[in-house]
Amino acid sequence: MAILNDFAVFILTHGRPDNVKTMKLIKARGYTGRVVFVIDNEDKTIDQYVKNFGKENIEIFDKKWYADRVDEGNNFDNRKVIIHARNACFDIAEKLGIKYFVQFDDDYYSLGYRYVEGEKKINNLDKVFEIMLKFYKSVNIKSIAFSQGGDHIGGFSGIKLKRKCMNSFLCSTDRRFKFIGSINEDVNTYTTLGSRGEVFFTFTNINLSQGDTQSSKGGMSDQYALSGTYVKSFHSVMMQPSSVKIAMMNAKHVRLHHQIKWKNTTPMILDPKYRKKK
Amino acid sequence: MKQVNLFGSEFQDKSEKKYTAKIESPTYEPKNKQPHTLELYAKEKTRRLFAEIDRSNVSDEEKLFLRHAAARHIVFDYEKIADYYAHANTEMQSLMERSALVIIDFEKAIENGYVRLCDEIRTQYLEEYGNTE
Secondary structure, eight states: OGGGTTEEEEEEOSSOTTOOHHHHHHHHTTOOSEEEEEEETTOTTHHHHHHHHOGGGEEEEOHHHHHTTSOOSSOOOOOOSSHHHHHHHHHHHHHHTOOEEEEEOSOEEEEEEEETTEEEEOSOHHHHHHHHHHHHHHSOOSEEEEEEGGGGTTSOOOBOEESOOOSSEEEEGGGOOOOOSSSSHHHHHHHHHHHTTOOEEEEEEEEEEEOOTTTSSSTTHHHHHHHTTHHHHHHHHHHSTTTEEEEEEESSSEEEEEEEOGGGTSOEEEOGGGSOOO | OEEEOTTSOEEEOHHHHHTOOOBOOSSBOOOSSOOOGGGSEEOHHHHHHHHHHHHSOSOHHHHHHHHHHHGGGOEEOHHHHHHHHHHSOHHHHHHHHHTTSEEEOGGGHHHHHHHHHHHHHHHHHHHHHTTOO
């Protein structure tokens, strides 16, 4: 597919070379394009990744180098976090000559169309990426993501573009931005940059599901189990204290979570008819 | 496909309705009334912090820094800010745009692109699943 020539799926993974569910999923959903595994140089399982997926598909970045160049929002000196991989993706894409890429976690188990009657699996993911890319290229936004289960609590949210952007980031090397705060980096980023007029979206018509935050081994799970979700959520309060607070969330497991007051976070998008002629 | 029943009212083919959800516009519709500028932000917490800073014994340089930092707690109401923008003069509009207090969807790129995005995803969905119940 021509539009996907300068596009790749980046799977951000750590310590799970034999359990990269996302790879199996995207192949099963009909993706035929390039996949790049983004792995940090502190991962002890690099050899196994190479064995499983081939050296040519693996990009290793210097985690400490990226950690030294970002506001982590804490002094934990803990690099078992995904933010550095997220920031490294822009450099990796540029090095590989890939202009557009989507950042995926490694533990997705479903990817589907979301309508009122529920979710139905995508069979031609190439085409879905092509449609998403067409939209992304036509508008001046930083990134767009697929929705997740939490976006449809209580039933289908309707088809909308939410101003949040989590987990699956469609990005371009032409529209670089920097993730901040070592944990809850997605929320930290879309709230702070969003409040300054950068646009991020989540498209609720496509939905992905992944393992529960605190239930699967490896990846970020250890970090969350260590501090619960209070510390995680509080990073976003520190970054955007005027509109983010911590509240209880009644999901599968009751837990603390960030709560965003949207009308106090992102400037409204207006029809140009409201702009007076000079 | 829309059809007319015996009583003359239209109803949608059930299989089509199933895949047609309300598409919510990403743009905000400003209200007819321009709010007062004092309604555009809330400074309660910032004021409390200012008072504490002023009562403190830290240096003037530190006070200045803390006062700047306290501004992070000003709560802006972006809906009211958009309402205000719609009724503001061109100079004020221009300054508000410069400060990214509103986002103008030039040539309706977002709105029109979004409609196309929804249409194309729906077409792809129907190609894969058809109109079957």
